[in-house]
Amino acid sequence: MEVKILATSDMHGYVEPTNYAEKNSDLPFGTEKVATLIKEIRQQAEGPVVLIENGDFIQGSPLSYYLAKNQRVGELTQVINALQYDVGVLGNHEFNYGLDYLKAAIASYNHPVLAANILDKTGQPAFGKAYELIKKDGLTIAILGLVTQYIPHWEQPATVKELTFKSIVETAKEYVPKLRAQADLVVVAYHGGFEKDLVTGEPTELLTGENEGYQLLQEVSGIDALVTGHQHREIATHINGVPVIQPGYRGSHIGEIILQVAQTAEGFKVSETQAAIHSVEGVAVAAEIRELIAPIAEEVEVWLDQPVGKVQGSMEITNPMAARIHEHPYIEFINRVQMAASGAKISGTSLFNNEGKGFGAQITMRDVITNYIYPNTLAVLKVSGADLRAALEQTANYLTLVDGEVVFNPDFIEPKPQYYNYDMYEGIDYVIDLTKPAFERITKLEFEGRAVESTDELEIVINQYRAVGGGNYAMFEAGKIIREIQIDMTELIANYLKEHPVIQAEANQNFTVLV
Template structure:
């Protein structure tokens, strides 16, 4: 590949003939998507899978003599296959993790961790990483924090140096030392508190990188690539920020940044308008960067041209790009594969794939009606309410005879599959009839654990206010305004069952999507009642929820809550909500989903808003009650657009 001649600097070095090309390839947020298969729908998928990405990796290597392959975390959790392997390890088997086996076969050079890699516990993670034939580094997770980053007792090496002998443009061998350092969001310590409390601590990513980079350079690194399981966001000056890739790129000892965590694409338009970000050139503060989507959707590629003089090696030009495994626009938005499966990765994963199919097809119960999330972000939803009821029943049983038993008990749930970046097929869609394990995973995507918290009425109001931030500011009397803020994650739209309330999107949101208070005098959520009585600011409530939310996940400091220690009967350990849901359904044998009124929008005649959902949602409009929604024709990227009347 011919790189742009970035200045007279390039021409000067070209004359020295001591230049070489290095291709840096990135995967990120694979989330145990190895096979090109949707386990929740029980059908092949052209949109995901390391098995497809592997074909791109091999072709990208064939194009360039000098390459390295790196991963930026969240590779162990995210599919039923990952769950099944974790369960088998707990049962005493010692098989190599199928994701690690695939990565070993592809010759990964290094990687770092993401927050979800801790989902199955610290012992599981440590044992799994021992199977990796490549170094995994992380500079800001420590068993014990010291007075400075360099004195931390880090869980993993904070950095490593890849010593490579590479061909220069004249065909001569050159020695290059590539420094690799990794970081992840410090909030991991909070999100995974049940696993990590008392065992691991996190440091601010910038402080950790600043502390360790001098030693990495002193050890002889010619260039430094920072593996950031962290996304791109404006610099707000906040400490311990979650998405700090832009700020990390500004560090003088960093030459390139591989980003992740946000499940977005860079270069690309997702980050337009942020100071220091060039979405076309693919740079952060002028440094080459890339973010390769999620679930194996893209291969990130940074092509570097390096030159050597008496001061050593330096980057004189660069180009960042993404290579997709699928054309998402093809076949009416269903997507079409651009590459075939890699035979080696497929063969390595086949046994794990078959075990997963057997597990996910196990019968749990029956449903008399379909369950879907097509309208879960805009109206009361029976699939969410089924999960909420299972949580509520279990927590009520556990708290019997305790001081919490007489407090009002609520249950908070959010839709995990509601379209967005994952496309028009990413919705819960369970037909009436048999319910299998895969259907429960479709209803509840993550292996979160059941938790309960106490909150005051004031905190409860703020909880709902944060959820109401998913809606754009709507103008009364105007037709067809876009309803949803695309930057607001659907999994943070909590619905709190047991309450009744109204949402007013005609006033600004009180909280920003990251939990920052942005309009202190604004209140979108009104008429909040429990048992037909207004919620009182000083009243205490118990809320059944998941461990991620109980540990502050998604809220930052927006909502004050205190977690209740749930002592399970018969010595039961920490229960996943999926297991709670399975028990709830099996005890009823046949469930009949119904919708209880929880929330609605305020009325505003003459006002409409648009939102996107699955094409199949058009046939489910008759399921809605208490809200007027109609089809508005095809939407972008294979979605169907709908019109909501206020």
């Protein structure tokens, strides 16, 4: 008997094949295309098919942001319901809009939602269930749902204060033997990825516990198939004989694991396995999904086209790397918004990816939300001069020299680009000298015209993700937060533009990168 495990992950609210930079796009991703491909695979299947939604669906696109802003999550999750998943798994970004919104999303799904390693005060799974037993064609298939344990390092402390996030390895050691006794097949669906090279076993990142997929397959036996996500990678392989998939980002791919199962005197046994990912490039959109989302999508497009301000000069980003090396007017503008909203005299922000185009002469909500892509709020921290210097050393490490040219450090591009972890500051004057050894590159650091001493106390404003140490900024933590601005940055930007309808494109070049 052939059993197919299909999985999507990290679709991030991208239902239509657009990145919202312009209208009427037909890009190679989106739930509408995923739906078509799933339907085709189901129709061609010769045995049971299990469909898993592996997390990070309700956050990430302008569509999902708009619906969250208006507390209308059911209009987004109806899309997932139409695809008839067997189970879903929580992702880390499911927490971004708070627990009430998350709980509303879970309640709106027509399939079980799993998260075995997120526990409430009683030690029980806090959301949904730990696992699901699915019976198809005489088989019992167990799906164990796991989520990256690193969520407390990204979320507002109030959101996670009563929750315990356990290691997925520890959790799997508890559950997999139990599930082996109850089921013919055991599938682990993990919203997380791999911390080590899949071939050599060498670490590919700091071993923080954010990703534990490699360790899981070294220490836990009895897993027939592993679905992963979170890193937005495209993976179809075997590790220690276990088929593994990770299906990209925004609905660019569907992951497929095929298990050939034979009945023996001892029960069903897996005789052969395959792992594959299928691109949706060239796939037509599913008309029924497009019809379902069309009214909301049009509403979002009208909202995105609202004018919110004008620019004198140029805030357009034509070269993302150049904008990281020489202060760009868009970056200075974002820092100025953060300083105005918080009252802090020092601000740090990032150019999150290489897709943002900055602002043209006329700014619309589309420009705001396609450049500032995360639902960040702000936090003001009281830090020492030593903390600030350490943060700048950390950020300097995201740059490196190759043949005398400044490039983004390849260590932080593969397996997942981390452009969002390189920060640029306003309110201080500093120099990064890339000819110096790592963590000795800040050769100048001044605030208000004098050198910053290690014992100085300073207030800085950064986004909530960074404020609790996100991006391995260990010098920042929740205990150093002295106040928060509980308004989403996209709203702060729009509000700033209402107060300053015409802004100047300018940059004071307060930082320098030496080569």
